[in-house]
Amino acid sequence: MKIGCPTEIKPQEFRVGLTPSAALEAVNNGHDVIVQSGAGIGAGFDDAAYEAAGAKIIATAEEVFAQADMIVKVKEPQAGERKMLREGQLLFTYLHLAPDPEQTKDLLASGCTAIAYETVTDRNGGLPLLAPMSEVAGRLAPQVGAWTLQKANGGRGVLMGGVPGVGPARVMVIGGGVVGTHAARIAAGMGADVTVLDRSLPRMRYLDDVYGGTFKTSYASAQNTIELAREADMIIGAVLIPGAAAPKLISRAQLSELKPGAALVDVAIDQGGCFETSKATTHQDPVYDVDGIMHYCVANMPGAVARTSTIALGNATMPFMLNLANKGWRQACKDDAHLKAGLNVHAGQLTYAAVGEALGMDC
Numbered sequence: 001m002k003i004g005c006p007t008e009i010k011p012q013e014f015r016v017g018l019t020p021s022a023a024l025e026a027v028n029n030g031h032d033v034i035v036q037s038g039a040g041i042g043a044g045f046d047d048a049a050y051e052a053a054g055a056k057i058i059a060t061a062e063e064v065f066a067q068a069d070m071i072v073k074v075k076e077p078q079a080g081e082r083k084m085l086r087e088g089q090l091l092f093t094y095l096h097l098a099p100d101p102e103q104t105k106d107l108l109a110s111g112c113t114a115i116a117y118e119t120v121t122d123r124n125g126g127l128p129l130l131a132p133m134s135e136v137a138g139r140l141a142p143q144v145g146a147w148t149l150q151k152a153n154g155g156r157g158v159l160m161g162g163v164p165g166v167g168p169a170r171v172m173v174i175g176g177g178v179v180g181t182h183a184a185r186i187a188a189g190m191g192a193d194v195t196v197l198d199r200s201l202p203r204m205r206y207l208d209d210v211y212g213g214t215f216k217t218s219y220a221s222a223q224n225t226i227e228l229a230r231e232a233d234m235i236i237g238a239v240l241i242p243g244a245a246a247p248k249l250i251s252r253a254q255l256s257e258l259k260p261g262a263a264l265v266d267v268a269i270d271q272g273g274c275f276e277t278s279k280a281t282t283h284q285d286p287v288y289d290v291d292g293i294m295h296y297c298v299a300n301m302p303g304a305v306a307r308t309s310t311i312a313l314g315n316a317t318m319p320f321m322l323n324l325a326n327k328g329w330r331q332a333c334k335d336d337a338h339l340k341a342g343l344n345v346h347a348g349q350l351t352y353a354a355v356g357e358a359l360g361m362d363c
């Protein structure tokens with residue numbers, strides 16, 4: 001199979017769909033790999049690295065789309081890219097079709113077969129191609145929060161780990177899933193005093209078993225939430241109710257009860273955010289002030305560490321990409337129900353029920 005990787009063109013997207021190491025695996029499995037010139041630069045991979053892996057460098061996206069049997073990307077295809085997709089071509093990338101009728105219509109019209117990273121499942125009921133980005137965002141959250149807490153950035157002027165004779169920052173993490181656990185581990189590693197709140201008792205039992213002594217857990221009742229928030233220097237929002245907007249757990253009125261200059265890092269902003277005063281920001285202008293409380297609400301946090309994110313995503317997508325290439329999508333999906341769960345569009349038909357429901361389209 002000929003596998004093609006174009007340069008990402010969505011603004012501020014520096015990741016790339018195929019790492020040189022994934023390209024090498026594909027070549028070793030007998031496939032041809034074509035990569036658009038410069039596709040890996042944002043993630044620190046130059047053309048020579050792909051050539052050394054056995055890939056061929058191609059000048060334009062048009063040629064990559066025209067020649068490849070399978071396109072491997074990171075972000076959903078943009079309007080210009082969608083025009084280049086063709087009948088029978090396989091697209092493997094993040095799609096997020098439910099809120100995006102325009103993209104859905106274009107993919108249906110193209111006749112391509114599209115497998116979405118975000119709906120591929122695993123045997124534990126997890127989302128293995130979303131998890132690496134939650135791990136990145138979670139580990140990044142205390143790092144950006146610590147920066148936000150610095151005086152020059154509008155924060156309280158509190159050091160995460162304190163120093164001998166001065167206590168550490170108090171960090172509360174709301175939501176103890178993938179993002180929250182990684183955030184709590186890093187915050188604790190920086191020396192902060194960390195408490196994770198969740199509404200799932202099984203999850204808190206797990207966290208207590210594995211991380212008891214590293215951080216504390218607390219049930220996420222409204223009362224516990226505001227009591228801990230009053231004492232917190234940093235609050236990290238990491239809740240998820242699958243398929244729903246994030247619940248608002250701290251209201252605008254409650255901001256006045258928080259410590260002046262406290263940092264709110266709302267990782268759940270891509271689901272609308274879990275603080276009433278959250279609104280999405282960008283890496284260029286990540287932090288804003290509401291009533292003296294500093295809000296960091298970047299919706300694509302992994303983009304800040306494009307190299308780590310690209311490699312982490314590539315590690316997760318590679319086995320699926322190789323299966324698709326080795327067996328063809330039909331056989332690969334027949335053999336692996338979890339990969340099949342990623343099938344969103346085929347030959348002008350929507351094949352993912354939740355997307356059909358969200359868009360009011362036949363499936």
Ligand code: NAD
Binds near residue numbers: 131197220269300
């Ligand atoms: P997850 O499903 O692994 O964890 C979510 C946790 O929230 C679960 O443990 C659940 O029990 C808990 N929860 C649900 N409702 C709660 C409530 N009311 N109070 C307390 N806890 C509650 O999800 P995840 O992978 O950790 O993702 C968390 C959020 O981060 C999602 O919205 C995800 O889209 C987002 N995210 C954002 C970025 C970014 O760049 N901003 C990157 C990755 C993930």
